[in-house]
Amino acid sequence: MKTRNSLIASLLILLVCGAAFANPPAEKEKSLSVRTFQFKYKDADKAAAIIKPLMSAEGSMSMQGATNALVVTDHAENMKAIANALAQFDSAAQTFRLSVRLVAAGRGEPAGKVPEDLRDVAPNLAMLRFTTFEKLGDAEFEGKEGDAGMLEMPTGYRADFHFGEYDPASDSIRVSDLRVSRLTGAQRDQLTQLLKTTLNLKLGQTVILGAAKAPQSQRSLMIVVVAHR
Amino acid sequence: MITCHAFRANLRPGSSEPELLEHLRHCDACLDHAVGVDPDFLFRSIGGEELVPPGGVDAFTHDVMQQLHVRTTETRLAHRVLSWPRRLAVAATIAAAMTGAAVVWQHDENAKAPMQPMASATTTKRATPAAVVASLTTKPVVETYDSKNATIVEVPSEGANDVKVVMIFDEQLPADL
Numbered sequence: 001m002k003t004r005n006s007l008i009a010s011l012l013i014l015l016v017c018g019a020a021f022a023n024p025p026a027e028k029e030k031s032l033s034v035r036t037f038q039f040k041y042k043d044a045d046k047a048a049a050i051i052k053p054l055m056s057a058e059g060s061m062s063m064q065g066a067t068n069a070l071v072v073t074d075h076a077e078n079m080k081a082i083a084n085a086l087a088q089f090d091s092a093a094q095t096f097r098l099s100v101r102l103v104a105a106g107r108g109e110p111a112g113k114v115p116e117d118l119r120d121v122a123p124n125l126a127m128l129r130f131t132t133f134e135k136l137g138d139a140e141f142e143g144k145e146g147d148a149g150m151l152e153m154p155t156g157y158r159a160d161f162h163f164g165e166y167d168p169a170s171d172s173i174r175v176s177d178l179r180v181s182r183l184t185g186a187q188r189d190q191l192t193q194l195l196k197t198t199l200n201l202k203l204g205q206t207v208i209l210g211a212a213k214a215p216q217s218q219r220s221l222m223i224v225v226v227a228h229r
Numbered sequence: 230m231i232t233c234h235a236f237r238a239n240l241r242p243g244s245s246e247p248e249l250l251e252h253l254r255h256c257d258a259c260l261d262h263a264v265g266v267d268p269d270f271l272f273r274s275i276g277g278e279e280l281v282p283p284g285g286v287d288a289f290t291h292d293v294m295q296q297l298h299v300r301t302t303e304t305r306l307a308h309r310v311l312s313w314p315r316r317l318a319v320a321a322t323i324a325a326a327m328t329g330a331a332v333v334w335q336h337d338e339n340a341k342a343p344m345q346p347m348a349s350a351t352t353t354k355r356a357t358p359a360a361v362v363a364s365l366t367t368k369p370v371v372e373t374y375d376s377k378n379a380t381i382v383e384v385p386s387e388g389a390n391d392v393k394v395v396m397i398f399d400e401q402l403p404a405d406l
Contacts, residue, residue: 013321104406124392127384170368194402196375200368202390207370210396213404220396221406 032058033076035083038069039090042165050089050167051082088168093144094229096166096173098201101224102136102157102180105210108218121208121224128210130220145173156183158191159223164198172202173227180211180223194221201227233259242267250274370395 039047044063047070051061059074072082103118103125111131114122118133125133137153143163151159158181164174176198184192195211205226212220231239236252236259244267253260253274263270269286282289370393371381379399386393 009321011317011321013325121392124394128394128396167368172368174372192403194406195397195399197371197397198373199370200372201370202393205390206392208392208394209371210394211402211406212396212398213400213402214398215396217398217404219404219406 031076032073033079034071034073035079036064036069036071037083037086037090038067039086041092042090044068044070046165047086047089050165050169051085054078054081054085054169085169089166093146094166095142095144096163096203097140097142097228098149098151098161098163098175099138099140099226099228100151100159101138102153102155103222103224104134104136105130105220105222106132106134106218118224121206121222124208125222128220133222136221156188158182167200170200170202172200175199175201175225175227180221199225201225203227203229230255237262240266243269245273371397374399376401 037044037047044065048061048063051070051072055061055072055074056078059072059078061070061072063070070086072079074082101118101121103121105125105128107130109132112133114133115135117138118135122133136155136157139151139153139159141149141151143149145163145165147163149159149161149163159178160181161178162176164176166173177196178199179196180194181191182194184190197209199207199209201207207225209223209225210220211223231248231252233252233256236249236256239246239249240263250273253263253270260270260274263274272281272286367389370383374381374397376399378401379397382396382398384394384396
């Protein structure tokens, strides 16, 4: 009788241990799930770039070009963030505003008076040892994702760009092919391109893009840009 | 009864003369002497002829020793070889110990690693989905720049929404920007 009881107890312990190893709760939580997202307004390949930073190391995705869909495999907790990002991404083209200020910043001269409308960025420019600030113009453009924009300043500066896709994962808008040019020549009839770049602008964040020949240059062109909804 | 002197004079190993055995039953000193000469005198003194085991004392002693060896071997083997219920009990104990260790280890891992996701999860409940995903990723301000020789320096800012300064140093830019 005593042997039988001990046998039953041993078997029960083994069963419990086996169950504990076979189906631990932590493993259950970490299981991967698969979900297909089909896009109505945006391209699946652009969506892939949007969710890439949100995916875990175990996650994967595959594109279905024919149906403009994306098959995503990842942990359930990641899938929620991915679904949210894609839901916001696949919306009709949204409208954004881009405000641009051009400032000529100089060094080597005594500090001059900071124009009123540059006071918000003057401390940041002063950290780069710029002492004088000359406003070259400002302009604002409103357009939808995919629209081309152009801003002209009375001083002869000009900015051409395209509004790219809004990225909900980083809450930023892509401003692609931003070309800053200047009218030159005696008649100011020649457009000279100064720089060409593509920016990711977080909505509401002021970005100062400085351009100079070298770090010790006495003069820099500061492009102050802010993107808004 | 013969005297002790006569007994010791006539005593020979294996002797079974009645007067010698009679003397042995009554004289302890001569019994000790006789056992020293032949141990069989001990048996002969207590029972006489009829107490000798069948086959002789040597065969009897051999059988006893053999039984003794068998018992000793059985006892030794019984200690080493476990019965299957005992084996099962040992396996169950080891399994329980391993499970316990694994559970403790996993608990420790969970306590260490998921601290960051826990914080994110808390944020998820409070903020809107857009704000949550915004906090998850950041992108470089300058994604591309149309000159391979340029140096792009992104000045780190304290807060996520602070003014961001990015400097482009490019020898191809005109001096009078």
